[in-house]
Amino acid sequence: MITKLVNLSIKENKETIRPVFPFTAIVGQEEMKLALILNVIDPKIGGVMIMGDRGTGKSTTIRAIADLLPKIEIIQDDLFNSHPSDVDLMSDENKQAIQDGVSVITSYIKVPMVDLPLGATEDRVCGTIDIEKALTEGVKTFEPGLLAKANRGILYVDEVNLLDDHLVDILLDSAASGWNTVEREGISVRHPARFVLVGSGNPEEGELRPQLLDRFGMHAEIRTVKDPELRVQIVEQRTNFDQDPQQCVESYKDNQVTLKQKIAEAQLLLSQITIDYDLRIKISQVCGELDVDGLRGDIVTNRAAKAYASFNGRQTVNSSDISKVITLCLRHRLRKDPLETMDSGDKVRKIFTKVFLNEEI
Structure with missing residues (x-):
């Protein structure tokens, strides 16, 4: 019991002591910031590929935009972050339950931000079906993958140009269709997988094949800042955040709230x-x-x-x-x-x- 309490305390502390660098505090890289904002306003744009030099704030900016978004309403404890009323964002099981008149309990969560590691397997990305249980017990058991966790959120692939082309194809197919289908030994499971796909990479390490690159909605190119004064400003802001993250976040609170409201209004107006x-x-x-x-x-x-x-x-x-x-x-x-x-x-x-x-x- 004591161990459980300690673990819970550690988990809570991690959640409270890990503030995200404010999106509105990021200096420069306007092209990348605009592409991310437009994709969260309309995810059907098709995601964004960000190519640029190392150490230009790609990962920081992508995590910052996720932290900026308002919470979303989901069916409580659902594995796919199902929307309580939009059938295109709802799993088949929940859709059937609602059609049968079953009332659902809802809750609010932060917009999912899922990182896809370079070494991920297809099963880790798409999810797996327990074939043995299906054959012996007749029960369709599905272990969700990263696509399920990313539904209605952001799926970020760093160094996407180094990822296996087959996996990139799967990600792009799911992002375009909004659904992920897993088939094993004649058993099929599908679930909603509508997310903003964000890829980043360094062009020196190779480009994506043109037919894959074409399927990203946008392509932002970023370069290392050359202006000395701007570089000093960026270094100072990062130093301030590292020394006192809470103070840095607090100082940009009003700007964050204003931008968050602007994005929410744009989504309604679209x-x-x-x-x-x-x-x-x-x-x-x-x-x-x-x-x-x-x-x-x-x-x-x-x-x-x-x-x-x-x-x-x-x-x-x-x-x-x-x-x-x-x-x-x-x-x-x-x-x-x-x-x-x-x-x-x-x-x-x-x-x-x-x-x-x-x-x-």
Whole structure:
């Protein structure tokens, strides 16, 4: 009994003494921060791939955005964080129980933030079915994996470019469909798996295959800050946080609350956002002139522009909204020419200026 109390005390202390670096305290890296904010406003954008130098705050920023989000309502003790009313975010068992008139108890939890380790196996990611129990007792027993824990949250894969392509494919399929299906020996189990997929990596260690990279909604590129004053500011903020985390968190409390409220309002406003036909035509014209394969670029740019407009409290998308997001949505979808000297982001901006502003650069 004493051991249990000690363990409980240690667990509670860990939860109270581990504050997360405030999102609003992060200096610079505006492109990465914007991509993360837009994805939590509209998870259907399809996640974000963040590529950049080592030590540029990728992991810190991703954990900070998760800590910023409001709590979500779930069916209590559910393994998949099922939504109490949205059937697309609810396990089949709970859906059936509600249809049968069974009342459910709900509770609120923090938005799940799940880290996927590089050495994870497919069973660890997708979950496993106990075949022996199913055959001998006729009971379908499922051990949930990381995809189940990440439902309605954020799934973060550091060094995603080093992850096995097969696992990346599974993650992208689940993120796109919102469901994970596990089949073993003729037994099938499925559960909701709608999450924001965030991958990060260092381009020096290799790129993802183009067909996998294309399936990430956005691609943010970050670089080491060169300005000496800005570097000093970043170092000082990190030092202050390490010396007194609670004080650092408290000093940014108002900024955090303001941004949290802004994101919540944007999520509610999103369904009301409209984008004129002329602007949609121009988005597709940019994609066509850039020779972007498929239609993912068109779809994601439309979604991201709507999310950006809602974040700024407007119900109609304008060309300025599109200019803010189009590079994030298209730069990783361009065909790479080994002899091309122009940066892919510059190429997107050049064509955008030509199509939207009728200016030649």
